[in-house]
Amino acid sequence: MKVTMKEETMQTEQTAEDRSKDAFFERIAILSREMVAAHGKDFSMGALVLGARWIAEGKADSDRKSA
Secondary structure (H helix, E strand, O other), rough: OOOOOHHHHHHOOOOOOHHHHHHHHHHHHHHHHHHHHHHEEEEEHHHHHHHHHHHOOOOOOOOOOOO
């Protein structure tokens, strides 16, 4: 099956959402490397898991007021 030029272009173009997500992944990668360098892998993994837990529990909602 031959891929047309239009199909190839559509496969390589990123949406604004894709670019935004990629930027966040890059920031997470940089932060992760910095945390590992400063405090080791265990701390870094724990902090990222804790962040995921807060998100899952709704504690990271931007409109939620801090207690």
